Amino acid sequence: MKRLILIILILGAIPMLIYPQLNNAVFVRSDCGLNYVINSIEISARHTNYPGNAYPITFGVNGIPNSCYTIEAAYLWWTVSYRNGSPAQGIVSITNPQNATQNINAVLAGASIPKCWGGGGGIGEIGTRCFRANVTSMITGNGNYSITLNTPQIETDGMTLMIIYKDKLATYEGHFVIYDGIITNDAGTNESQTMGGFNACANATFARAFSIVSDMQSNYTQPWIFVVDGVPNNQTRDFWNTATVNCNVSQNKNNVAFQVQPNVGDCYSWAMMGLYYQTTTCTTCPTGQINLNVNPKNTGFCLGNSANISVSGAASYVWTSDPPGFNSTSNNITVSPTVTTRYFVRGTSADGCFTDDDTVTVNVYPLPILDAGLDRPICIGNPTRLGENASDGTPQYTFSWTPPTGLDNPNIQHPMASPTATTVYICTLTDANGCVDIDTVVVTVNPLPQPVITASGPTTFCSCDSVTLDAGNLGYISYRWSTNQTTQTIVVRNPGQYTVTVTDTNGCVNTSAPITINVIYPRAEIALPQYPVHAEPGEMVRIPLYIRNSWYLDTCNVRNFHAIINFNKTLLVPKGNTPQGTMVGDNRILDLTGTRSTDDTLMYLDFRATLGRVPQTALTISLFEWTDCSIPDSLFNSEFRLDNLCRSYFNGDSVIRLYNYEGVPTNMQFKPNPVEDKGTIEFSLAETGPTQLFMSNAIGQVVRKFIDESYEMGVYNLIFETSEIPSGLYYITLKTQTKVISKMVEVRK
CATH class of the missing domain: 2.60.40.10 (Immunoglobulins)
Structure with missing residues (x-):
């Protein structure tokens, strides 16, 4: 019905009244720590889109400091679309958090024309009013405030509570400019106001503009716009709108331009406008500090x-x-x-x-107190510091020690005493007021100990041997060797000069003359042949492990050794007394031990050369150590090469023919590997046709045929015995029309 009346008014082109202005200066002040909290709530339920709130209304206030503040002002605004018989005097009943209740008369801030809630579905509105109640006396800080108005709920649009407080500890100055009244617009057009009454002393560090606008209804989808100094701020249509927006305040600014834009043809009332900003350079805040x-x-x-x-x-x-x-x-x-x-x-x-x-x-x-120190023994030649710190009395102090014999200065507080015989020293202390104290100290002189080091054996020996050094015990209570060891005896293995410092029962300390230790260090160069070793597939080959050069091995009786040698497993097969070793990937690893004899050859390694997957392999000494004595060794490796290998020709190029046991990727498996008496071949065929499965030795000779006929594609298992097959390396080969697959197998008996 409100919108119908608006349309009729527009169509009828009824001239608008000259609306009142927002020209009541409510609160204009600047002071250290001024700030505010504000709460708003809708009251009226006269439109189905806006569920209002019934009396009493509870405002929860929680933004005020807990201490060191004062309430400077508190105002409650509300607007009404009043009817005949509506109370012309607004009254507020307020109960604070301490349950104190007071009825407070409001002032009429302004009255204006109706805003479209007249007859024909309206409430019989005949005009609009804005009330403002000063509720400062009832504000006690944070908490819940219960408020009831004397204007009917259906007429009352909403209420806004603003509490202005002063934070005594704040470092900023707060500035308020608040005006109210009422401007009612029944044509849905823009309204503008310019607010003055201030002059900014500096650029603001924080600024907000605010206003109260009622009856902006949400059945319009567009927001209404609150414009501050030309900057539009979209506002949600909440029927009772207390708009608060950030703005800018620069030095010497003395007015703010406000505008309410309903953005649609909507009737509304504008009841209050205001500005709050903070500065930090105009006044030194806080005020009220004290100085003792x-x-x-x-x-x-x-x-x-x-x-x-x-x-x-x-x-x-x-x-x-x-x-x-x-x-x-x-x-x-x-x-x-x-x-x-x-x-x-x-x-x-x-x-x-x-x-x-x-x-x-x-x-x-206090009176001076002198302490010459405790009686003490010293070791001859070692000075001691006399006297403790003087206390009390009035500095400066003067000191006099007698006798002066053995003192570096008899007229200081802490002389150094080095007597050659036991002496009683007397000290006299005088402070600035002439107060005196006297004390004595006895210095007893003791001789120094004379330690001598003895060795348990020769002082020249091999690096794997040692000698025990003994400092003796002539009443010594502690030892400190040049090695930092603290026992009477130490075991020495390294060359150098060794001394010991001892302490006797008197606490006297002395250091022995040095004893010199010489150490002989054996070492050796361990080598495999320093030239490539050659052999044809199938030939036997002997490779020596020997000492190329050595120093002091016999002198130090270094004989037993441990070595690890590795090479490509497809080229050499151990024979005779040479251990089979272990195979890891393509490598065979031999773990060897032995004893050095009178010549330089440590041992011979016997192998049979085989046609492998590569034409040569490195012979690597990966570890060599003497088990009698850990000494440094230099290791020299070698190389083995196959001779007289067959060549094939492909596209005019000569290619060495090797035994590629890896072949193409396959599903064939052999287990166990190594095998002792019985093995299993598991293979799968991806095609039907001629199939061969056979075993060959390391030089390519076929030693057993398993399959030589046409097979259907599928998965097969074949079990065979190795009782007639000698120990060694062999290859299991699977051939089809399109694939050749080989796997290496080791037979052990």
Whole structure:
């Protein structure tokens, strides 16, 4: 019905009234720490799109500081579409978090024309009003506030509560400019207002503009627009809108241009506009700090006297001390400490928000106390420092030691004493006030120990041997060798000069003369033949492992060894006493042990050369060690090469023919491998046709045929015995019309 009336008004071209302005200056102030919280709620339920809220309304306030604040102002605004008989005096009933309740009369901030809620489906609206109630007296801080208005719910659009507070601890200055009244627009057109009454002292670090607009209805999909200084800000249509938007305030700015754009033909009322901004350079904030004035700042007296201290500049005071024990809340105190003491005072402002601290030091001058130190023994030739730190009294101190014999300076607090015989020293201390104390100390002189090192055997030996050095025990209580060992005897294996420092029962320390240890280091060069070893497939070949050069092996009785040699497993098969070793991938690894004889050959390795997958292989000594004695060795490797290999010709190129046991990728498997008496061949055929399966030795001779006929494609298992097949390396070969597959097999008996 509201929209129908609007359409009739527009079509009828009824002239608009001259609307009142927002020209009531509500709150215009600048001060340190000014800030605000704001809450809004819709009341009316006269439109089905806007479920209103029934009285009493609860506002939850939680943005105010917990302490050190004051409530500067608090306002409650509401607007009504009033009817005949509606109360002309607005009244607020408010209950604060402390359950105190008060009825407060509102002022009429403005009245204006109806906003389309007249007859014919409306509520019989005859005009609009804006009320403002000053509820400052009922605001006690954060919490829930219950509010009831005397205007009927159906007439009342909504209410907005703004609480302006001062944060006493804030470092910014807050600025408020708030105007209200009422502008009611029944034509759905834009309304503009320019707000002055201020002049910005500096660029704002934070600024917000705000307004209260009612009756923007959500049955229109477009937002309404709140324009601040030409900047549009889209606002959701919530019927009761308290719009708050960020804006810019620069130095010397003295007005803000506001505009409400309904964006559609919608009737509305505009009740309040305002600006809040913060600056940090116009005023030094916070204000209210205190500065203590303590008199005297520092004082002192001799033990047994007292001092008076006064403080001003605050409302209350708390005194403490270090050492602890003194407490007072007076602005004038009398203290009598027995030791130098610091007194701490904290002053607090009357509101409890600001404090200041200061400290007074009271020096207590005790009688001087001298300590010449404990009686002590020294070792002859070792000086000792006499005297402990003097205490109490009044510096500067003077000292006098007698007799002066053996002292580096008899007139200092801590002379160094080096007497050659036991001596009693007397010290006299005098402080700045002439106070004296006397003490004595006895210095007993003891001789030095004389340690001598003895060796358990020759001091020249091989690196695998050792000798025990003994420092003796002539009343010694501790040992410290040049090796940092701390036992009476040590075992030495390295060359060099060794000394020992001993401490006797008197605490005297002395170091022995050095003893020299010489060590002989055997070493060797271990080699395989330093030229390539050649053989034809099928030939026997002997390869020596020998000592190429050596030093001190006989002198140090180095004989037993352990070696590991590896090579390509497809070229050489161990024979005779040569161990079979283990196979890892393409390598055969021989683990060898033996004893050195009188000549330089350590052992011979016997092999049969075989047609392998490569024409040569490295012979590598991967490990060599003497088990009698760990000594450094240099290792020299060799190489084995096959001779007289057959060649094939392909596209005019000569190619060495090798036995490629890898073949093409296959599904054929042989197990176990190595095999001792019985093995299984598992293979699959991807085609039907002539099939051969046979075993050949390392030089290519066929030793057994398993299959030589046509087979259907499929999966097969074949079991065979090896009782008639000698130990060695063999190849299992599977041939079809399109594929040749070979696998290496080792037979062991």
